[in-house]
Amino acid sequence: MAQQRRVQLSTQRPTSTVCVLGTELSLDVCGSAPKDAVAFHVQGTPGVKLYVVHETQSVKLPSSVCRWPLAAGTEVLLAMDAPSKDVGDEKVRISYFREAGGVPVGRAMLYLTCVEVSLDTDAGRSGAVSRTLLDKATWTWGPDGHGAILLVNCDRDDPKAETLDNQDTAIRSYADLKDMSQMVLRTRGPRTIFTGHRLLLHVDFSDADKVGVFYGGNSIALEEYKHVLGGSKLAYTVKPSRHQEESIFYVEGLAFPDVGFSGLVAFHVTLLESPEKGLLETPIFTDTVVFRVAPWIMTPNTAAPLEVFVCSVDNNEDFVAAVGAMAEKTKCPLTICPLLENRQDRWIQDEVEFGYVQAPHKTFPVVFDSPRDRGLKDFPVKSILGPDFGYVARQAPEGASSLDSFGNLEVSPPVTVQGKEYPLGRILIGSSFPRFGGRRMAKAVKDFLVAQQVQAPVELFSDWLHVGHVDEFLSFVPAPDRKGFRLLLASPSACYQLLKEKQEEGFGEAVMFEGLKEVSKPTINEILANEGLRKFNNYVQSCINWNRDILKRALGLAESDILDIPQLFRGNVATGAEAFFPDMVNMLVLGRHLGIPKPFGPLVGGQCCLEERVRALLEPLGLTCTFIDDYFSYHVLSGEVHCGTNVRRKPFAFKWWHMVP
Amino acid sequence: MAQQRRVQLSTQRPTSTVCVLGTELSLDVCGSAPKDAVAFHVQGTPGVKLYVVHETQSVKLPSSVCRWPLAAGTEVLLAMDAPSKDVGDEKVRISYFREAGGVPVGRAMLYLTCVEVSLDTDAGRSGAVSRTLLDKATWTWGPDGHGAILLVNCDRDDPKAETLDNQDTAIRSYADLKDMSQMVLRTRGPRTIFTGHRLLLHVDFSDADKVGVFYGGNSIALEEYKHVLGGSKLAYTVKPSRHQEESIFYVEGLAFPDVGFSGLVAFHVTLLESPEKGLLETPIFTDTVVFRVAPWIMTPNTAAPLEVFVCSVDNNEDFVAAVGAMAEKTKCPLTICPLLENRQDRWIQDEVEFGYVQAPHKTFPVVFDSPRDRGLKDFPVKSILGPDFGYVARQAPEGASSLDSFGNLEVSPPVTVQGKEYPLGRILIGSSFPRFGGRRMAKAVKDFLVAQQVQAPVELFSDWLHVGHVDEFLSFVPAPDRKGFRLLLASPSACYQLLKEKQEEGFGEAVMFEGLKEVSKPTINEILANEGLRKFNNYVQSCINWNRDILKRALGLAESDILDIPQLFRGNVATGAEAFFPDMVNMLVLGRHLGIPKPFGPLVGGQCCLEERVRALLEPLGLTCTFIDDYFSYHVLSGEVHCGTNVRRKPFAFKWWHMVP
DSSP states (O other): OOOEEEEEOOSSSOEEEEEETTOEEEEETTTTOOTTOOEEEEEEOTTEEEEEEETTEEEESSOSOOOEEOOTTOEEEEEESSOOSSTTOEEEEEEEEOTTOSSOSEEEEEEEEEEEEEEEOOTTOSSSOOOOSSOTTOOOOSTTOOOEEEOBOOSOSSTTOSSOGGGSSOOOOHHHHHTSEEEEEEEESOGGGGGSEEEEEEEOGGGGGGEEEEEOTTOOOGGGOEEEEBTTBOEEEEOOOSSOSEEEEEEEEOSOSBTTBOSEEEEEEEEEEOOSTTSOOEEEEEEEEEEEEOOOEEOOTTSOEEEEEEEOOTTOHHHHHHHHHHHHHTTOOEEEEOHHHHTTOOOHHHHEEEEEEEETTEEEEEEEEOTTOSTTTTHIIIIIOBTTBEEEEOOOTTOOOGGGSGGGEEEOOOEEETTEEETTOOEEEEEOOSOTTOOOOOHHHHHHHHHTOTTOOEEEEOTTBSSOOGGGTEEEEEOSSTTSEEEEEEEHHHHHHHHHHHIIIIITTOBSSTTOTTOOOOBHHHHHHOHHHHHHHHHHHHHHHHHHHHHHHHHTOOGGGEEEEEOOEEEETTTEEEESSOOTTSOEEETTEEEEEOOOOOEETTEEHHHHHHHHHHGGGTOEEEEEOOTTTTGGGTOOTTTTEEEEEOOOSSOGGGSOO | OOOEEEEEOOSSSOEEEEEETTOEEEEETTTTOOTTOOEEEEEEOTTEEEEEEETTEEEESSOSOOOEEOOTTOEEEEEESSOOSSTTOEEEEEEEEOTTOSSOSEEEEEEEEEEEEEEEOOTTOSSSOOOOSSOTTOOOOSTTOOOEEEOBOOSOSSTTOSSOGGGSSOOOOHHHHHTSEEEEEEEESOGGGGGSEEEEEEEOGGGGGGEEEEEOTTOOOGGGOEEEEBTTBOEEEEOOOSSOSEEEEEEEEOSOSBTTBOSEEEEEEEEEEOOSTTSOOEEEEEEEEEEEEOOOEEOOTTSOEEEEEEEOOTTOHHHHHHHHHHHHHTTOOEEEEOHHHHTTOOOHHHHEEEEEEEETTEEEEEEEEOTTOSGGGGHIIIIIOBTTBEEEEOOOTTOOOGGGSGGGEEEOOOEEETTEEETTOOEEEEEOOSOTTOOOOOHHHHHHHHHTOTTOOEEEEOTTBSSOOGGGTEEEEEOSSTTSEEEEEEEHHHHHHHHHHHIIIIITTOBSSTTOTTOOOOBHHHHHHOHHHHHHHHHHHHHHHHHHHHHHHHHTOOGGGEEEEEOOEEEETTTEEEESSOOTTSOEEETTEEEEEOOOOOEETTEEHHHHHHHHHHGGGTOEEEEEOOTTTTGGGTOOTTTTEEEEEOOOSSOGGGSOO
C-alpha cells in the first residue's frame, strides 16, 4: 500500500504542496466544501493521476461521471508519474456545486510539485545497490528472500591502527570503505523545492549503537568522509547537491546479532516541510530500508582447509614438523605461532575458532576469541586480526571454565533433519548434565552462538570428561557417499571387542605403549582383566551413547552415518574421564588427509592393531590416515592433535541468506 | 522420532537394562559378535517388539528371514508396549552363527524392564493436564497450536503478604496454587527399579530465574509444599511414591516475556542409571515439556468496562460525580482513589494501564505501573494489587519523560491489515519524530510491550504536543457497522470549517467559553481572523495527518473508518501544542456511553455548535454523548476526562494463543 498523505484544501486561497513519487495524496474534499455544496468536480493537469473513492469503489478520472456527491468518506486520491521540472508545475482544481446548480459555488486550487526521494540498498543481494520494487522495509530469508546485508566491520585494514575498523569514526582506507554496504539516496525534482524542505537521514534510537554511517558528499577524497550517523548521532540533514541526484552513504555494522539484537537495523530518510521560519517542521514522507547484520559462521571439517595453525613450544618440534608435512600434502599454508606469542600455551584449538562473515559484496574470515585467555590470550588480536581478517570475542564475567575452550565448540557438516534443512550444519557445544555444580559454557558465548541463527546449536553432554570438550569423543570426516561425511565417535565397547578378538587370536600378551619410555606397558590380557577399567568404560560408553542419541536426532543421522573408533578412557568420579591412550577421534582433518593421534596399541604381527582397525574403517572412504605421535608433547598434558592445531577453512558456497532458520 | 538408546551386549554375561515406554533401544549386535560370526538370529519374549534395520529397510520380527548377515550398519531396534510387572520380566536373545553353521557360536542375553516415565502438562490447552500425542517439547501458535501456558504469578492472594506471590518461595493459600500451572510426572513399572535409578526434574540454567516449581509430595497440606526448582535450584530428585503413579508439580512464572526472554521455558525429567555406588550416574531417558509465559494484554475502548477509576482531589467533586453518574449508567462499579493515596495527583490514566493475563485454567487482571511515579506512585501496589489482581512495572533508569505516562499507551480494537490479523488489536504509543533531543518512551517500557508479541506496537508521532500523549489526538469508539469501531482524530481543519460555516450563517459574534469565569471569550470572527492561531493549527493538522497515514496503514483503515472531531490547539515551537478548548477526543468510553470534555464552544441558537457537531457525528452510531465540564479541574492543568479516569475492561473472548503473531 502506497504511503498516503492527507492534504487540506481551501476555497479561500490556493494550496501548494509536494507529492513524492510513488506516494498518494488524499485530498480532504469535504473539509474545504462551502456550506451548501452537495457535489464536486475535480480536474487535473496531465501529469496528475486522479481517483475518486466513493462508497468503497475507486474510480480513475477522467470518467463518465463528472460530478460526485459530497458524501462522508468520499476521497480524492492523486499520484504523479514523474518529478516536476519547476515548482508547482502541475495543478488540481476542485469545483463545488449546489443541488442542481450549474455554476460552481466555490473552487479549491492545489499546486503540485512532484519530487523523487528514494533510499536504496542492495535489497536484491546482487552485490550492488539498485532501484527495486521489493519491499525495502522488510527483510526475508530464503532463496526468494530480499533485504540488504551489513557486515560487522571487525577487521583492521590499517595495520598501524590500534583498534578494529568499526571502533573509530574515521575512514582510513578505501579497503575500509569496501567492507561497508552502500546506501544510496536519490533525489530528483526542482532543486529549489529542497530549500523549503529538509531531508533527514535517521536511525532508530534502539539501532544507533549497532551501526556507523559515513558520507563523503561529492568528494571521493578519504579525508572528506565524515561519520554522520550512529552512536549518539540519530539524524543527519542531507543537502541534495545541485549537480548530483545520488548521495552515497557507507554503512558498517558495529555489533553481531546477540541477545536483544535480532541483527535487523532500519534507516529512514524523511522529507520535512517547513512552511515558514519559526514554525516546526512536519514530516511529509518517509522511506525506510532494512539491513540484516551478517552472522558469524563456522566451517566444518568437510570444508577445504586454507591455513593450518600450530604452536611452537618447548620440545614439540617433531609434532610441528608432522603437522607441517600434512599441511604440505594438502598444499595448505602453515602458520606457526611462536613461543613469544603463545607463552607455552599449545592449545590453539581452544583459544580461537575460525569462521567468516559474508555479504553479497564482500566475504572475510573472522576469528572468534574464547574467554579462556591463557598464554595465547593476545595472539588473536596481535597476529590474526588484520586487513580483511576480522575479530570477535565474548567474555565470561562469571569466570571461564574448561568448557569455554573452543575444543568444546564444533560444527557439523550440512544436514537435513526430518525435512528441515541446515545447509550450514549445526553447531555442537558440550555442556554439563544438570548435576549440581556441573560446568557449562559461558552464557555470553552460548547466547552469541544461538543469536547467529544460521547454525542452530545443539548441546551435548561433555562434562563427564576431565577436560570436558566435545572434540574428545567426536569428529567428522568427509565421505564420498551418503550425506558426504561420517560422524566418528570414540567407542570403548568397540575397543573391548577388538582387544578380545586379538586375545582370542592368541595375542593376549601383546603390550600397549611399545617404544614409549617410562610408560607402563599393560598387555591385552591385563587390560581385559581390569574390572575397574571395564566398569569405568561402561560408564563412559553410556555417556557417549547418550550423545549418540542426541546427535542422531539433532543431525538426522542413521547408524550407517556413524563409525565407532576404538578408544578407552580412564578416570574416576572425582576427576572425570581422560583418554587411556592417545584419543584417536581428536584428529586434524585436512581434506582427505587425517592426522590421527598415534594410539600406541598392541602390536599384532608387527602392526598396531588399533591403527589397523582405524585404517580399515576410514581408508575405504578414500581417506589417508597419518598417525602422529603426540604422546609426550600433548597426550600426557590432556590434549591431542586436534587440541593442538587449528584450521581456517573455505567459506560455504551456500549463501547464508538463502536458508530459512 | 522416538528417543533411541544404544545398548551394548555381551556373549560373556547377560545384560540388564531399562526400556522406557515410548522409546526404542538400539542393540549393538555387531559390537558383541564373536570373531568369526557372520550372521545372527534374534528372538524376544512376547512383550518385546523387535525390528531389524538392514540396508536401510526396517523389518518387524518375527519375519520369514530368520538369520541376518552381520553387515556394518545392521541394527536391532526394540520397543515395549506396557510397563513391566517385575524387574527383568522380558528378554531378548541374540544367537550368532558362522558361515553355514547350524549351531550358534555365541549368545547374548538382554533382560528388560519396561517403565513409564512421562512429564505432562496441559499441552492441549484444555484447562487440565492430560496425556497427549502432541509434541510436548515444542510450542506452536494458532488455533491448531499446542503447548502449555504459564502465568506470571504476579498477584497477591494473601492480603497480609508484603510482596507478590511469586516473590517468595512459600505457598500461602490454595488460591496461590490455583494461579499456577500443573505439571504431572507419571511413573509406572516395578517400584524396585527406581532404587537403582534416579528421577531428576530439572530446568535449564537460562530459564531458572523465570520460574518457580512447588511440590507437596503425597500431601495436600499447604505447609508440605516445598519450593523445589527455580532460582538457584536447577534440579530436584523425585522419589516415586510406592502408592501413587502421579506426582503433581505446580509451576509459576516469575517474569514476563522481555528482551532476551522469549517467554518459553522448558522442564525436563531425566532417568539416571547408577550401575553401582562410586560410579557416576548416566542419563538414559529425558522427557521435556515446554511452557510459554502468558503475555500481558491490553484492552481497547470497545471492550466492556468492568470498573471505573477516578481520583478525588481538591475541588473536583463535580467531575467525580459526573464520572460516577456515567459509571452508574453502564452498571459499572466506580473506584475513587482518595486524596490520601493520590496526593493531589489526578492523572490516573497516566500512572497505570489495566490489562490481563490468561491461561486455559485461569485469567486475572494485571495492572501495569508506569515509570512516571508522581503522587499516585504507591496506589497500584497498595490498592490495586491483591487477590487475583496482578502487578507489573518497568522503570526508566535514563529518567522518565512525559511520554512515559500511559495516556501515551493505547490499544486499537481488533483489526486485519492486508490479510494479517491482529485479533487483539495493536498497541499505539507516541514517540518523537527524530529531531535532536526529542522525547521518547523509556526503552524498558517499549521493549516490554514489543516482547508481549500479541499486540504488535505501532509508534506514532506525539512529541509535537506539549504533554505528548496519543490520547490527546485520538480515541476509538464502538460502532455497529464496518470494523466494529471508528477511529476519532482531533481535527483543526474540521473545526475551522465548522466555525467558518457558523460565521457564514451569521453567528460570527458568538463567543466561546460562555459561563466560565475569568476566561477570555473570543468570538468566532476573532478566532477566524487570528492568523497566528491558524498557522499553528495548520502545523498541528499536518502532524495529525502524518499519524492518520500511519494509523491507516498500520491498522488497515479506510477514510470511512475515521471521524474528524473538531478541535483547535494553541502553542508555539518551544512549548508544543495544547488544546485551545477542552480536547474532545480525550474522552471516557464506557460501552455506548461517552464522557466527552465539554468544549464550551460558541452558542448558536442556544446550542454549543461543537457539541452539536460531535453529537451529529457520533449519535448515528448508537452512542450517547455526555459532555463533562472538566475546564478548571483538568483542562487548565493540561489534561481532560480520559487523562483523569481509567477503566478496567473485560478480557477478549479471543484466546491469545489462537493467534499467530
